[in-house]
Amino acid sequence: MQFCEDQVDFFRTEGWLAVEGFWSEREVAAMRIELERLKTEGKLRNIATEGDGKTYSTTKVNLQLCPMWPHSELFKAMPFAPKVVAAIEALIGAPALLHLDQVFLKPGKQGMGTNWHQDNAYFQIPDPLKGTALWTAVHDATLANGTLNVIPRAFVEPLPHERDGFSDHHIRCWPDETKAIPVEIKAGGAIFFCYGTPHATGANTTETERAGVALHFIHTDQSGVARSGFEPEKRPSLIADAATWDAQVARVLA
Numbered sequence: 352m353q354f355c356e357d358q359v360d361f362f363r364t365e366g367w368l369a370v371e372g373f374w375s376e377r378e379v380a381a382m383r384i385e386l387e388r389l390k391t392e393g394k395l396r397n398i399a400t401e402g403d404g405k406t407y408s409t410t411k412v413n414l415q416l417c418p419m420w421p422h423s424e425l426f427k428a429m430p431f432a433p434k435v436v437a438a439i440e441a442l443i444g445a446p447a448l449l450h451l452d453q454v455f456l457k458p459g460k461q462g463m464g465t466n467w468h469q470d471n472a473y474f475q476i477p478d479p480l481k482g483t484a485l486w487t488a489v490h491d492a493t494l495a496n497g498t499l500n501v502i503p504r505a506f507v508e509p510l511p512h513e514r515d516g517f518s519d520h521h522i523r524c525w526p527d528e529t530k531a532i533p534v535e536i537k538a539g540g541a542i543f544f545c546y547g548t549p550h551a552t553g554a555n556t557t558e559t560e561r562a563g564v565a566l567h568f569i570h571t572d573q574s575g576v577a578r579s580g581f582e583p584e585k586r587p588s589l590i591a592d593a594a595t596w597d598a599q600v601a602r603v604l605a
């Protein structure tokens with residue numbers, strides 16, 4: 352999938368970009384099967400706390416696995432699908448590196464949102480447009496099940512962050528929420544948002560789960576200064592590998 356100039360301009364001006372149908376139905380089906388396996392094997396853990404950042408919640412659930420790649424050949428191959436490489440290079444420039452991979456899964460009714468933050472509060476790269484998340488909607492992401500909200504054009508200003516009391520490790524900020532855009536997107540859609548864009552997700556008030564797989568990428572020239580993610584010397588180069596991705600999708604669906 353090649354982005355047109357308008358899409359790239361939109362990303363660089365607004366700090367985010369939504370693309371419906373980025374992944375095929377087959378690919379989404381494979382992701383769901385693989386997430387089910389990881390859940391059944393107990394690989395996802397509840398990071399929701401009671402407000403003190405320490406005591407785990409017994410009523411609210413925010414399931415996370417970070418990183419995913421040691422546990423899943425499918426998710427290990429996903430960042431190198433040729434359309435991902437083309438999209439990332441169009442948005443942040445080439446050469447690029449995989450920085451981090453993770454999943455956020457909110458079970459029906461109990462699923463808790465992730466509070467406002469800028470990824471760059473963690474990663475600290477000098478140019479927030481040279482890093483981007485690719486957030487994949489594994490299920491239809493709606494207002495009711497806690498889709499992603501973004502604040503457009505806010506990526507240039509780093510906001511003060513504090514420990515988020517409702518997570519065992521996250522930090523959060525308090526942007527002007529009147530400017531927030533809730534981005535509803537169908538399963539298989541992708542939302543790209545640069546490292547400076549404030550974003551948050553809501554609670555899942557529906558009966559069914561919703562998952563988002565978040566892959567983070569940086570331009571190679573930011574790698575020496577970027578914090579966290581893969582160790583700097585182990586950040587995989589973004590080289591397209593159609594054969595491995597196609598084979599993994601076929602294997603999981605078989």
Ligand SMILES: O=C(O)CCC(=O)C(=O)O
Binds near residue numbers: 550551
């Ligand atoms: O899906 C979510 O709940 C949170 C996503 C997020 O905050 C991120 O990808 O940085």
